[in-house]
Structure formats: C-alpha cells, structure tokens
Amino acid sequence: MTTDAFLAARPRVRPDLVLGPSLLRGPTRIHLLKDPRTGRRLEVGAKEHFIITRLDGTRSLEEIGQAYSGAFGTRLGEAQWGQMLRLLGTRGLLDGGPAPVAPTPVPTPAEGPSGFLSGHTRMVADAPALMDRLHRLTALDRRPALLAVLTALAVGVLALVAVSAGTLWRQTVHTAEQPVLLFAVGCVLWCSLALHELAHGLFARTWGGRVSEIGLRWILGATYLYCQVDDVQFLGSRARKVATACAGVLANLLFLVPFYVIWLVLPADAQARPAFGALLLLGVVTGLANLLPLAPLDGYRALGHALGVSGLAEGSRTFTALAARALLRRGPGLRAYPPRLRLLYGGFALLTAAQTAALLALAGLVLRHLLPDGMALLAWWLPTALLAAALLLWGLGNLGRRLRGRRTEESAEGRTEGRTESRTEHPSEDRTPGPARSAAPTSPSAEPGHVTGVRAPLDPARKGEMNEPHAQTGTAPGPVATTEPVVVLDGVIKRYGEVTALDGVSLTVRRGEFFGILGPNGAGKTTLVEIVEGMREADGGTVSLLGQSPWPRDTALLARIGVQTQASAFFARLTAGEHLRTVAALYGTDPDAVRIALERVGLTEKENARVDHLSGGQRQRLAIATALLHEPELIFLDEPTAALDPEARRELWALLRSLRSEGRTIVCTTHHLDEAEALCDRVAIVAGGRIIALDTPRGLIRALAAPARLMLPATELTAEAALALPGVDRATVEGDELVLETSAVNHVLTALGDLVDIESVTVRTATLEDAYLSLTGHGTEHRS
Numbered sequence: 001m002t003t004d005a006f007l008a009a010r011p012r013v014r015p016d017l018v019l020g021p022s023l024l025r026g027p028t029r030i031h032l033l034k035d036p037r038t039g040r041r042l043e044v045g046a047k048e049h050f051i052i053t054r055l056d057g058t059r060s061l062e063e064i065g066q067a068y069s070g071a072f073g074t075r076l077g078e079a080q081w082g083q084m085l086r087l088l089g090t091r092g093l094l095d096g097g098p099a100p101v102a103p104t105p106v107p108t109p110a111e112g113p114s115g116f117l118s119g120h121t122r123m124v125a126d127a128p129a130l131m132d133r134l135h136r137l138t139a140l141d142r143r144p145a146l147l148a149v150l151t152a153l154a155v156g157v158l159a160l161v162a163v164s165a166g167t168l169w170r171q172t173v174h175t176a177e178q179p180v181l182l183f184a185v186g187c188v189l190w191c192s193l194a195l196h197e198l199a200h201g202l203f204a205r206t207w208g209g210r211v212s213e214i215g216l217r218w219i220l221g222a223t224y225l226y227c228q229v230d231d232v233q234f235l236g237s238r239a240r241k242v243a244t245a246c247a248g249v250l251a252n253l254l255f256l257v258p259f260y261v262i263w264l265v266l267p268a269d270a271q272a273r274p275a276f277g278a279l280l281l282l283g284v285v286t287g288l289a290n291l292l293p294l295a296p297l298d299g300y301r302a303l304g305h306a307l308g309v310s311g312l313a314e315g316s317r318t319f320t321a322l323a324a325r326a327l328l329r330r331g332p333g334l335r336a337y338p339p340r341l342r343l344l345y346g347g348f349a350l351l352t353a354a355q356t357a358a359l360l361a362l363a364g365l366v367l368r369h370l371l372p373d374g375m376a377l378l379a380w381w382l383p384t385a386l387l388a389a390a391l392l393l394w395g396l397g398n399l400g401r402r403l404r405g406r407r408t409e410e411s412a413e414g415r416t417e418g419r420t421e422s423r424t425e426h427p428s429e430d431r432t433p434g435p436a437r438s439a440a441p442t443s444p445s446a447e448p449g450h451v452t453g454v455r456a457p458l459d460p461a462r463k464g465e466m467n468e469p470h471a472q473t474g475t476a477p478g479p480v481a482t483t484e485p486v487v488v489l490d491g492v493i494k495r496y497g498e499v500t501a502l503d504g505v506s507l508t509v510r511r512g513e514f515f516g517i518l519g520p521n522g523a524g525k526t527t528l529v530e531i532v533e534g535m536r537e538a539d540g541g542t543v544s545l546l547g548q549s550p551w552p553r554d555t556a557l558l559a560r561i562g563v564q565t566q567a568s569a570f571f572a573r574l575t576a577g578e579h580l581r582t583v584a585a586l587y588g589t590d591p592d593a594v595r596i597a598l599e600r601v602g603l604t605e606k607e608n609a610r611v612d613h614l615s616g617g618q619r620q621r622l623a624i625a626t627a628l629l630h631e632p633e634l635i636f637l638d639e640p641t642a643a644l645d646p647e648a649r650r651e652l653w654a655l656l657r658s659l660r661s662e663g664r665t666i667v668c669t670t671h672h673l674d675e676a677e678a679l680c681d682r683v684a685i686v687a688g689g690r691i692i693a694l695d696t697p698r699g700l701i702r703a704l705a706a707p708a709r710l711m712l713p714a715t716e717l718t719a720e721a722a723l724a725l726p727g728v729d730r731a732t733v734e735g736d737e738l739v740l741e742t743s744a745v746n747h748v749l750t751a752l753g754d755l756v757d758i759e760s761v762t763v764r765t766a767t768l769e770d771a772y773l774s775l776t777g778h779g780t781e782h783r784s
C-alpha cells in the first residue's frame with residue numbers, strides 16, 4: 001500500500017468501547033477506557049486518547065494526523081500510525097478486527113492469600129445476580145422520589161440526634177460503664193456495616209457499575225464485610241461517583257431510624273433506653289466520621305471523585321516527599337507540578353495532618369471524660385501512643401520489605417558475577433537452579449495475559465476503586481509519538497563506595513519502543529537496568545516503572561515486566577517444556593501459556609528436549625520464552641544474542657522484531673552495535689555513568705556527520721584523478737585500495753561510472769558503531 005493510500009484510510013475503533021473520564025494522577029492526566037466484551041479496563045495518555053476518540057471511521061489518518069500535529073506539535077509518521085493501529089488491532093479494539101480475547105480470570109485483585117491473622121472469604125456465590133435483584137426491587141434510578149425520601153429520613157435522624165446530643169452523650173457514658181451493654185451496642189453497629197457496603201454496591205449498580213464480590217475480611221481479629229464494586233470510575237458523572245461513595249453513610253443513618261423511634265417511645269426510666277441512646281450517638285458519629293476526607297474513608301473517595309483525581313493520598317505523599325527532598329536540594333524538585341497541583345497535593349497533605357491532630361485531640365477529650373481522674377495523663381497520650389505504635393508497625397513492615405529487597409539485591413549481585421562469567425564462557429551453564437531474575441513471584445494482583453491496548457491495565461481494587469499507581473513524571477517528545485512513558489529516570493545516581501556507577505541519569509522509554517542501552521564495559525548499563533527492574537535502590541533521583549516506583553520491590557509490579565537474562569537461570573536438567581511449565585506455575589499462569597510461548601519463539605519442536613541439550617540460540621530463545629510467559633508489558637533483554645553465531649543472531653533478530661511489532665516495550669542492553677542499529681528505535685549511549693547521547697540510530701549517525709567512504713581497486717584510478725571529481729573531499733590509497741571520502745555519494749558514483757567499472761566500487765556509509773566509537777572516545781575517525 002502506498003503512503004497516500006495508507007493515510008487516506010479511515011479506520012475506526014469499536015463503537016461499543018466505553019470512554020471513561022479523564023483523571024489526574026500525580027502531575028499526569030490519564031484517560032480511562034473499557035472494553036465491555038472482555039471487561040478489560042485500559043488507561044491511556046492524552047495523545048492516545050486524542051487519536052482513539054477521532055478514529056471514528058469518518059476521518060482519515062491524514063486528517064487526524066494534522067489535528068494531532070496541531071495539538072501536540074509532533075507529526076505522526078506512517079511508522080507511528082502503523083504501530084498505533086497494530087496496538088489497537090492486536091487488542092481487538094478496532095472495528096472489524098479480530099475478536100478480543102478476554103483476560104485470564106485471576107483471583108480477586110489487591111488481596112493476599114487468606115490466613116489466620118488476615119484474609120477474606122466470599123460470602124455470596126453470585127454477587128452480581130444478588131445485586132441485580134436488589135436493583136430491580138429498589139429501582140433507585142427510576143424513583144428519584146424514593147431517594148429523596150430516604151435522604152430526608154437520614155438527614156432527619158441526623159438533626160434529631162444533634163438536638164438530643166446532650167442526653168445521648170450522658171446515656172453513652174452510662175452505657176460505657178457496662179462493658180456487656182457496650183459490646184451489644186457494638187455488635188448491632190457492626191451489623192449495619194453490611195447495609196453500608198450493600199448501599200455502595202446498590203448505588204453503583206443503579207448507574208451501571210458491577211458488584212463483583214461480597215464477602216468478609218479479617219485482620220488481626222477485626223472483621224468487616226465488604227462489597228467489591230468494579231467500574232466506579234465509569235459511572236458517568238462525578239455526582240454519581242460521589243453519591244456512590246457516600247451511599248454507605250446514608251445506609252448507616254437509615255439503619256438508625258427504627259432505633260430512634262424505639263428510643264423515643266421508651267419511658268425515660270426504661271433500663272434499655274441508655275443503650276439505645278448510645279447506639280444512636282455512636283451510630284451517627286461513626287457514620288459521619290466515615291465522611292472525613294482521610295484515606296481510606298468514604299469521604300476521601302468522595303473527595304477524589306469530586307476533584308477528578310485518582311490516588312489523591314498517594315499523589316500527596318509523593319508530592320510531599322519530593323518537596324522535602326527539594327528543600328534539601330536533592331531530587332528533581334517540583335518542576336512537574338504547576339501551582340494548581342501544588343495547591344491540590346500540598347493542601348491535601350496539610351488537611352490530612354490537621355485532621356489527624358484534631359482526631360487525636362478529640363479522642364483524648366473523650367477518654368478524659370470516660371477514664372477516672374487519676375488516669376488523665378493516660379487519656380491524653382493513649383491515642384497518640386496508639387497512632388505512633390501503628391506508624392511504627394507500618395514503618396517496620398516497610399523496613400522488612402526493604403531488607404528483603406536488599407537480600408534480593410545481594411543475590412542479584414551474585415548473579416551479575418555469574419553473568420559476567422557467562423559472557424566469556426558459554427551462556428548456558430546450569431549454575432543457579434530456579435528461574436532467578438525472570439521469575440517474578442506470583443501475585444494475585446498480577447493479570448497474566450492482561451496486557452492492555454496502550455497502557456497498563458487497571459486492577460479493580462478494594463471497594464470499587466481502581467488501581468492507583470504512583471504518579472508519573474513528565475513526558476518528553478520522542479520518535480514514537482503514540483506511546484506513553486513506561487520507564488522514566490530523572491537524575492538517578494548510584495554509588496558503590498568510591499565508584500559512581502550512575503551520575504545523574506535521566507531518560508524516558510515509551511510504550512512500544514525498542515530501546516537500546518549501549519556503552520563500554522563498566523559504563524553503568526547493568527546498574528541502570530537493575531535499578532529500573534527494582535533489583536537495586538538508587539542513591540538519588542527518581543525512577544518510575546510503569547508509573548510506579550520500582551523500589552522497594554513490589555510483586556504486583558514485577559509481574560508486569562519480563563526479564564531475559566543470560567541463560568544461567570535455567571532448570572537445565574528439565575526439558576524446555578518442563579522448565580517453562582515450572583516457571584508458569586510460579587507465575588500462576590495458564591499452562592497454555594507454555595505452548596504459546598514455545599510457538600512464539602519457534603521452539604515447539606524442542607518442547608521435550610532437555611535444556612542442556614539445546615544449542616546456544618535455542619537457549620536464548622528459551623530465555624525469551626521464559627520472559628514472555630506471563631505476557632509482560634515491558635521486557636528487559638540482556639545481551640540477547642551474546643555468544644551466538646551470525647545465523648542464530650539473525651534468526652533471533654527476527655524474533656525480537658516480531659515482539660516489537662506486537663507493540664511490546666523492549667529495553668535491551670547490548671554490545672553489538674549492528675544489533676542496536678538494526679533493532680532499536682532509540683539508543684542511549686552510557687559512558688562513565690552518564691548518558692552521553694540519546695537518539696535514534698539514524699540521528700546519532702547523522703550527528704556524527706561522517707563522510708561516506710567509497711572503495712575501489714587502486715589500479716582503477718589514481719588519487720589525483722579521483723580528487724578532481726566533483727564531490728570528492730579526500731582520496732587516499734590504503735593498501736591496494738583507493739578510498740574516497742564524500743558527502744555526495746550519488747554524484748561521485750555517477751562521475752565514477754564514466755571512469756571505472758562501477759561493480760568494483762564498494763560504498764560504506766557511517767554506522768552506529770562509528771557514532772558510538774566517536775562518542776565514547778574509542779575512535780575519533782570514521783573507520784572502515
């Protein structure tokens with residue numbers, strides 16, 4: 001197809017795709033998208049959103065491209081269009097394309113395995129059906145009057161309780177002196193939690209949301225019911241989302257209505273009256289407390305929906321940490337945050353601090369009234385001490401994770417040594433049994449086979465919220481305009497004692513890119529990649545991997561990346577199929593993934609061959625199949641063609657190109673410059689811990705501005721005669737060859753055609769290797 005015909009095409013995305021709202025996450029704006037056929041939810045950046053919303057079958061690619069360049073100042077070339085359409089096509093999002101494949105069902109996201117201390121259990125076999133029935137019964141969307149009456153009743157209870165607050169407080173104090181009675185009140189209030197959760201689900205269902213699970217959670221002896229709602233962000237207006245977040249409190253207040261009536265009709269001296277009074281006061285207080293804008297309460301969710309922000313608390317934490325580092329003159333500062341966002345995230349941090357202080361003071365006040373006078377000091381300090389203990393536990397938990405991470409780092413160092421050896425020996429020694437770096441542990445929140453159209457999938461998380469990864473840092477324009485940043489490094493520093501391995505490295509890798517990292521031995525490539533993979537902690541700067549910080553290690557994040565290492569990580573005495581099935585079991589991946597991975601790398605016939613009987617090229621393919629098993633969004637390749645013969649290298653290149661054309665993002669370190677030139681969209685050249693050049697291979701070669709070299713037998717022409725030709729800059733005799741240097745190859749070739757046998761002329765233009773050698777100072781001249 002010609003370029004004109006291609007650009008005249010008018011493809012369209014499937015009309016049934018549901019476009020969700022645009023949300024702020026950290027300093028970045030994201031757009032949500034849902035595929036109703038698979039239930040997959042996607043997250044796209046502003047540029048993808050711009051294109052997807054215009055791919056409606058009425059506009060040509062040319063027209064959309066023009067609008068795009070007007071909006072973003074970047075032209076979309078045929079290659080970028082091809083990539084974008086392939087991405088959409090392979091995810092089944094284009095109209096008339098192949099049917100989308102539903103993701104492999106995975107366990108409830110964001111839930112760890114259940115144990116004695118913490119866990120969860122499903123309590124309703126078919127939660128969506130139950131919610132459908134409730135929805136039909138209540139039909140809140142068709143009965144606004146019913147909603148108004150319920151709201152009025154709830155407000156009425158609130159007002160009446162406020163009016164009788166003094167009496168209710170005295171009755172609560174009286175009840176608190178009788179632990180059994182207080183426990184009974186607590187039990188009744190606990191039951192109202194079920195209504196609270198069902199109300200969230202019912203409101204969401206009313207506006208098209210889906211309740212996927214109803215169950216019971218427990219943590220350290222405390223139990224509570226939950227109702228997991230998916231798709232809250234797709235409920236339409238912000239008002240609906242806010243109403244869904246507040247519905248639980250509405251149910252809490254309505255639950256109190258009959259108890260208020262009983263309390264009202266009971267004689268003043270009835271023995272049970274104080275207990276009902278306590279129930280009313282505590283019910284209202286706990287209900288209203290839930291509306292505080294403090295994570296993870298309902299009020300916090302409502303505020304996030306009202307402001308159109310995803311992960312407000314997380315964004316605020318990141319912002320505060322960045323601000324603190326900026327004060328110490330460390331880190332990238334707050335460049336990415338315009339004043340409005342500084343106000344938002346800074347304001348929320350202050351609000352959280354103020355609320356925490358106020359709640360501590362209030363708790364102290366209440367305890368002061370409840371405890372005897374001799375315990376006044378304890379009353380004031382107990383809440384603060386409890387909070388400090390909770391924070392300490394949290395901190396210790398984090399420390400534990402860090403220490404575990406460090407242990408992983410140490411074992412990574414061990415593997416690094418093994419890897420260095422395997423570069424010089426044979427890359428397939430069975431040194432370490434186990435999948436090592438390429439085997440991220442199974443995570444229930446991982447979504448194997450759930451690679452999204454253009455960006456990470458969203459995990460339906462607790463209580464109807466979607467996964468809210470950390471904020472991403474800014475985007476820089478690159479050659480692949482249709483992609484979003486998946487790896488962002490900003491001023492990353494890493495020292496090993498006196499050695500500064502990375503000295504302020506900043507770069508961005510975008511989705512769908514084949515990104516090469518080149519550099520001489522000891523340049524810092526391995527350190528750089530391991531920091532991005534979350535195997536090492538940077539000493540300075542920020543790192544974002546798929547929108548999140550890779551350190552401390554996060555198993556859910558690990559499941560989204562694939563790492564191909566040198567082949568030292570194989571179960572060598574197993575067959576290729578057994579090895580892959582073992583790794584697939586570790587990931588919790590569908591066993592079918594093994595067949596697919598073998599097919600993809602062309603090793604189907606070697607499924608039953610022992611790993612240690614495979615050739616070098618086959619083992620490299622197996623390493624790639626291992627990295628692909630769980631359908632990662634981002635693949636790290638470490639010298640994928642090391643120690644392969646030229647034919648095996650070319651075969652592997654074809655495989656890598658096919659991975660690239662599937663829209664996968666690939667980060668590849670290599671010492672083979674021809675490989676980088678043939679495969680990479682962009683390459684970063686690292687030397688002395690710094691990025692000394694970052695561009696497309698062509699761009700680097702162009703920047704070198706090296707002349708082309710034409711070589712012909714010296715017997716054909718003299719150097720003087722050659723120099724007289726138009727366009728020849730230099731002519732030298734090297735051995736039995738005459739070498740001409742020129743920037744006008746075609747002119748010189750035409751002129752030469754009249755003088756010599758043109759078949760005897762060899763042309764050599766500059767290569768990436770020339771640019772590399774020139775940049776790294778290992779060669780200042782254009783070599784032949």
Ligand SMILES: Nc1ncnc2c1ncn2[C@@H]1O[C@H](COP(=O)(O)OP(=O)(O)OP(=O)(O)O)[C@@H](O)[C@H]1O
Pocket residue numbers: 413496499500501519520521522523524525526527528
């Ligand atoms: N664990 C470590 N302890 C001390 N120094 C280290 C460690 N790992 C790397 N270094 C040093 O940091 C620098 C960068 O090393 P790194 O392995 O990242 O470079 P590289 O570009 O990957 O090298 P190669 O191409 O040889 O693998 C080197 O000077 C190296 O000696």
